[in-house]
Amino acid sequence: MPLAQAAYEKLRNMILSGELPPESAITENSIVDRLAIGKTPVREAMRRLVLEGLLDVTPRLGYTVTAITRSDVEDLFQLRVITETAAAQLAADRIDEAALERLTELSAVGYDPEDRESMLTYMGVNAEFHDIIARASGNVRLAEIVNRLLQEGRRFIQIAILSENHGQSVITQHLAIVDAIRSKDKDAIAEAVRVHVEDGMHITRDSLTAAHMLG
Structure with a gap:
């Protein structure tokens, strides 16, 4: 499995399982350390999750798990x-x-x-x-x-x-x-x-x- 896909599936599961709760702040570096996967595949995974609506991104600040309304x-x-x-x-x-x-x-x-x-x-x-x-x-x-x-x-x-x-x-x-x-x-x-x-x-x-x- 490509690293970007592996990073995407692992991070998505962390969000959907509640391991990363709604409105929790995360950074690329924190996810790189947590998943032990390189920055480029993690960045690609996070971009996909932004498009899916599971992550919000704030330029220069990082990412937040989307709130549940x-x-x-x-x-x-x-x-x-x-x-x-x-x-x-x-x-x-x-x-x-x-x-x-x-x-x-x-x-x-x-x-x-x-x-x-x-x-x-x-x-x-x-x-x-x-x-x-x-x-x-x-x-x-x-x-x-x-x-x-x-x-x-x-x-x-x-x-x-x-x-x-x-x-x-x-x-x-x-x-x-x-x-x-x-x-x-x-x-x-x-x-x-x-x-x-x-x-x-x-x-x-x-x-x-x-x-x-x-x-």
Whole structure:
């Protein structure tokens, strides 16, 4: 992998995972030291992240991880409702029993906000749950959009699940989505997805507000 791409992926992950929190100041030199990668690939990576809207740049001063605004949260979750509803409804006509069984297994996984390992496990499980449904839609581009939105939302969700334990409600909501897909009831699918994603939006927005991290 080219060094510039490696620097980009590592730095992007640091932002999306919350390792570099919103509004934190960084410099090229600090990232060079942190990643042990040369200045030129780091500079190229940072320019890409500016174009993506994950970094702001101030000439002669350096970079800042972009703030999270209320509209950022609301816009992203609204898009998730639209795309994940479409993906789940398409998946209902195509998904096989093995995938449904795997979704049921994943639905049983919650998390403990005081246990970092359980949270990391949950983040991976949640990503796999939504990815299985997206891929089962049979629409490659739609699946790419669903996964991109989930990636962008990682830095929101990371903060939200640290605030308190919503693990049981997530389990209930994931199971409702699986049951609706299994039944092939398109209205039930739309409702289950809407409840799950909108609940996530409210939790995230409230958590960010309480942490004074919502611009």
